[in-house]
Amino acid sequence: MEKFIVSARKYRPDNFLSLVGQESIAVTLKNSIRRNQLAHAYLFCGPRGVGKTSTARIFAKTINCMNPSADLEPCGECESCKSFAKGLSYSIHELDAASNNSVEDIRLLTEKVRIPPQTGKYSVYIIDEVHMLSSAAFNAFLKTLEEPPAHAIFILATTEKHKILPTILSRCQTYDFNRISVEDIVGNLKDIASKEGITIDSDSLHVIAQKADGAMRDALTLFDQTVAFCGTNVEYSSVIKNLNVLDHDYYFNLVECALSGNFAKAMLLFDEILSKGFNALYFIGGLSSHLRNLLVCKESSTLKLLEMSPALMEKYKSQSSRCPFKFLYDALAATTKCEYDYRSSNNQRLLVEFMLIKLSQLVKPYGEGEVAAAPAQQAPAQQTPAPTAGMSVGPAPQQQPLQPGAADVKPEPLQPGASGVKPEPVLSADGKQNPVQGSQPESDRQPAGTGAAGVKSETAWSGVMETKQETVQTAADVQTGEPLQKPSGVKAAAGLSIKGILKKTQANSTANVESVAVVEDQPITEEGLNVAWMKMGESQTAYPRLGSAIKQSKPELTEDGHTVIFYVSNSAQQVWIEKNSLLSLTGFLQKELKNKSVKLVVKVKEVAPEEKKLYMPQEKAEFLMKNYPQIRELQKDLDLDIK
Numbered sequence: 001m002e003k004f005i006v007s008a009r010k011y012r013p014d015n016f017l018s019l020v021g022q023e024s025i026a027v028t029l030k031n032s033i034r035r036n037q038l039a040h041a042y043l044f045c046g047p048r049g050v051g052k053t054s055t056a057r058i059f060a061k062t063i064n065c066m067n068p069s070a071d072l073e074p075c076g077e078c079e080s081c082k083s084f085a086k087g088l089s090y091s092i093h094e095l096d097a098a099s100n101n102s103v104e105d106i107r108l109l110t111e112k113v114r115i116p117p118q119t120g121k122y123s124v125y126i127i128d129e130v131h132m133l134s135s136a137a138f139n140a141f142l143k144t145l146e147e148p149p150a151h152a153i154f155i156l157a158t159t160e161k162h163k164i165l166p167t168i169l170s171r172c173q174t175y176d177f178n179r180i181s182v183e184d185i186v187g188n189l190k191d192i193a194s195k196e197g198i199t200i201d202s203d204s205l206h207v208i209a210q211k212a213d214g215a216m217r218d219a220l221t222l223f224d225q226t227v228a229f230c231g232t233n234v235e236y237s238s239v240i241k242n243l244n245v246l247d248h249d250y251y252f253n254l255v256e257c258a259l260s261g262n263f264a265k266a267m268l269l270f271d272e273i274l275s276k277g278f279n280a281l282y283f284i285g286g287l288s289s290h291l292r293n294l295l296v297c298k299e300s301s302t303l304k305l306l307e308m309s310p311a312l313m314e315k316y317k318s319q320s321s322r323c324p325f326k327f328l329y330d331a332l333a334a335t336t337k338c339e340y341d342y343r344s345s346n347n348q349r350l351l352v353e354f355m356l357i358k359l360s361q362l363v364k365p366y367g368e369g370e371v372a373a374a375p376a377q378q379a380p381a382q383q384t385p386a387p388t389a390g391m392s393v394g395p396a397p398q399q400q401p402l403q404p405g406a407a408d409v410k411p412e413p414l415q416p417g418a419s420g421v422k423p424e425p426v427l428s429a430d431g432k433q434n435p436v437q438g439s440q441p442e443s444d445r446q447p448a449g450t451g452a453a454g455v456k457s458e459t460a461w462s463g464v465m466e467t468k469q470e471t472v473q474t475a476a477d478v479q480t481g482e483p484l485q486k487p488s489g490v491k492a493a494a495g496l497s498i499k500g501i502l503k504k505t506q507a508n509s510t511a512n513v514e515s516v517a518v519v520e521d522q523p524i525t526e527e528g529l530n531v532a533w534m535k536m537g538e539s540q541t542a543y544p545r546l547g548s549a550i551k552q553s554k555p556e557l558t559e560d561g562h563t564v565i566f567y568v569s570n571s572a573q574q575v576w577i578e579k580n581s582l583l584s585l586t587g588f589l590q591k592e593l594k595n596k597s598v599k600l601v602v603k604v605k606e607v608a609p610e611e612k613k614l615y616m617p618q619e620k621a622e623f624l625m626k627n628y629p630q631i632r633e634l635q636k637d638l639d640l641d642i643k
Helices: 023-034 052-064 079-086 103-113 135-146 182-196 202-212 216-230 236-242 248-260 263-275 280-296 300-305 310-320 325-341 348-360 475-480 498-517 526-538 544-552 571-580 582-593 617-627 629-638
Strands: 041-045 092-096 123-128 152-158 173-176 563-568 599-604
Touching (some): 202 216, 202 236, 248 348, 263 280, 263 348, 280 310, 325 348, 526 544, 571 582, 617 629
Parallel strands (some): 092 123
């Protein structure tokens, strides 16, 4: 029985042509070989499984190949290529930095670097996972990496570039490897499946490629796992079952439930998803991706952002055409918020179910097929002819409140405290009031007056008017519902307004300015200044520290007779006082000294440098010897050694 070799090793690239998804890096390395511009150190960085180590091996084999092809591919027939294929090459060395990360390992490496290659032109050292080296090992490697022998080339590979020391990065040519696209992975898997005699559809390959997340090694591993489960005939249903991938049909059905407002079916689908062992957070992320794909399908220019099989793309286009843009936008907002709140929620299933209910109400209102009981629209008021001479007007029909927007008619304002609209009094042609059956008592009736058409009513202005005024409204006005005009001469109750407050404040400030302006200038004396200064310090109740600083300082009156200098201890106090309290302090002094020309200036007091303090015994001895001659004489007489 032939020994099985996993696809990730069996189909590992051995030349630049078989390298998948890194064409630009392959072209750059080929050009450097063609022009004989090889650097002494390279750094290959990027995600896992994208071909960093494979590219390093191909590059090392190519520069040592004795008979490279015209497009700079290794021949595979020379002694160097054969020894490398068998793993017996003495010119290409691989080192795993994860298990050889100490200073001693790097010292052994630097000793090997001095040995020239036995075959080929260069000794190539491939150090994988170089970020695992310790800081001491990095520092020990710096000098050798900067100035290696002419025959030595270093290729460093890592998945975590940010962990490499800047001193290492500056000595290497850096190549950033990208994630491999879904289409490139699918194409490579198709070639491998045809070589292995495996039948697999495009949808299954796209599922494997998307699950691999841009890593070819992961895609090959998943491919082997799928073949082991399904055999040589791979079906889509078996792939999603084996890889534990949620079928796209669930997401399509959930969107259909949201469009039709059927939240009950959506909740049942979610329960079915949970019963299959899928995580709810994984489901929310998948639903968000599905809504994003539907949104991308709205524009033909963004279709290139979709990485899926043609059959699945047509399915997305079909559903996207039936989804309003606002629905997709609001649905994405709801799923994103649910995913954000999921980890902090105490009832995570309820959170997801509430999100599904919310999606079901974005297009159709709650209760599909049900008609909400709207308030009955009231019939418009009947036309009542205007009263004429010799005729009496009967009681007006009671008006019903109209629904907002039903008609452009405003109901007549009610009297304060009234529970409804009271019937109008009956008037005869001569203007006298006739009794109305069923009306309120005489004491509660509204006073009536004569109007232009003989109809009289009283309008209350919501309790704001000081006196009641009478107004006239014709029968035609009642029918049209025109609002009553506010009678002239009516005085509104006094109230507060911003304009009034501003005017009042301006008037008060003007009065204060005038009161200061009339103060006569009095001569300033030292005694009067000191008294006013202490009062100013005591008045600073809002800023006790400022008051303390004022009391502790002594004001200085300059020669001009009106400028007062306030000395503070540092510039911070000076800036604070000038910004917050200088104007108020100046005004206080002007008022107390009865002189409006008083000017307050804040300055920092200059402090004389203090004498050097003596701490050490030697300093004290030198000070005594210098300032006291008796001690010097005593030292000479007794021959003392003072320290």
